[in-house]
Amino acid sequence: MPANPIAGVILITGSGPQDRNQLFMGHQTFLVLADYLTRKNIAVLRYDDRGVGQSQGQFDGATSYDFADDASSAIDFLNAQPELHNRLVGIIGHSEGGLIAPIVATQNSKVDFITLLAGPSRSGRFVSENQIKKILLSNGMSKDTSTKGSQITKSLNKSVIQYADLSKDDLKQKLKTVYQTKWQQLDDTSQTQLQRLGGGSLPEPRLKMLVGDWYKAFLTHQPVDYLTKLNIPTLALYGDKDVQVSAEDHAKVMEHALTENGVNLSKVVILPNHNHMFQRSKTGAMTEYQHIEETLSLLTLSSIADWISDLK
Structure with missing residues (x-):
């Protein structure tokens, strides 16, 4: 001092x-x-x-x-x-x-x-959804792909809030289903671009974050x-x-x-x-x-x- x-x-x-x-x-x-x-x-x-x-x-x-x-x-x-x-x-x-x-x-x-x-x-909900879009853009994704990537995050966030009363294991399964549904709706170009940054599935570390107490509080703050x-x-x-x-x-x-x-x-x-x-x-x-x-x-x-x- x-x-x-x-x-x-x-x-x-x-x-x-x-x-x-x-x-x-x-x-x-x-x-x-x-x-x-x-x-x-x-x-x-x-x-x-x-x-x-x-x-x-x-x-x-x-x-x-x-x-x-x-x-x-x-x-x-x-x-x-x-x-x-x-x-x-x-x-x-x-x-x-x-x-x-x-x-x-x-x-x-x-x-x-x-x-x-x-x-x-x-x-926090706005931050996470907007952050994904800007990060994708900064990594060379097209505006269309970046928007679609952000929409996947938006759907995941909606589910985290909507199904907050589920057990963590059940919420994980719900989020996996939501992610795969949204992923399958993407066109081939967007899938190819997002796969360069690990898109295509929800890895366990991200799932753990999504169902954690910190993230739930962050989204609604x-x-x-x-x-x-x-x-x-x-x-x-x-x-x-x-x-x-x-x-x-x-x-x-x-x-x-x-x-x-x-x-x-x-x-x-x-x-x-x-x-x-x-x-x-x-x-x-x-x-x-x-x-x-x-x-x-x-x-x-x-x-x-x-x-x-x-x-x-």
């Missing part, structure tokens, strides 16, 4: 079991972010997700609301540090972490500000229910080449939601030529992440640090 920090933050990772550095495709995003912020005199608390690294608990079966409870405990811990007495304490959340941060902020009065990196402003209740400064950053949580679909909704809280320091910023990981990117495709040397752009880092510094 810096000797005399101007503020403190906790970092909340994106979806999936993550360590405190948010190691993904060879990049340690949160290690780089924490190092930069510490050099800017901002204290940072990183922690392994529950059940990961040195953290106890069980990751499987937990939902975003459970992770919000974990983050709230981290806020309490950071706020109790004597070095941060009379200092602002906030949250930086990436992707799902940007979904979790507003939940925590509306439930824990010790949160003074939040920064959302590719934080969704629309339902409405971020605006929390965003409109925020009464603290909020910075939302998006990359204009993000294919996972696209600026095109989320930035305006986010901006509209934040204007309802009347906090002048809240703002939404779209960073040009940045992907979901906030690297400078050519296409935004997920396949680029590991091949880009940069972990986080300097523009991203400075945008966060400068905004927090201006809050004090």
Whole structure:
């Protein structure tokens, strides 16, 4: 921790079991972010997700609301540090972490500000269906095939919600049937294109995710229910080449939601030529992440640090 920090933050990772550095495709995003912020005199608390690294608990079966409870405990811990007495304490959340941060902020009065990196402003159901379409497009699929691929996901999501009371085994069988029915309705061209990315069947790891508690909660979560209740400064950053949580679909909704809280320091910023990981990117495709040397752009880092510094 810096000797005399101007503020403190906790970092909340994106979806999936993550360590405190948010190691993904060879990049340690949160290690780089924490190092930069510490050099800017901002204290940072990183922690392994529950059940990961040195953290106890069980990751499987937990939902975003459970992770919000974990983050709230981290806020309490950071706020109790004597070095941060009379200092602002906030949250930086990436992707799902940007979904979790507003939940925590509306439930824990010790949160003074939040920064959302590719934080969704629309339902998880919209995110998953739109994400598939944009990912397929970024991988060279035709617009027609990408739309049809998204429609398969839409049908699967509808079944997850409609048959939520089924046992997981029965729901898996239902989803397999839905998938095969939709797959058989595709034309040969679309089938051939989708097979290049593993289309044609539902692999067990995806089935496990679809029937899990986390996914059910994610599909029905409405971020605006929390965003409109925020009464603290909020910075939302998006990359204009993000294919996972696209600026095109989320930035305006986010901006509209934040204007309802009347906090002048809240703002939404779209960073040009940045992907979901906030690297400078050519296409935004997920396949680029590991091949880009940069972990986080300097523009991203400075945008966060400068905004927090201006809050004090």
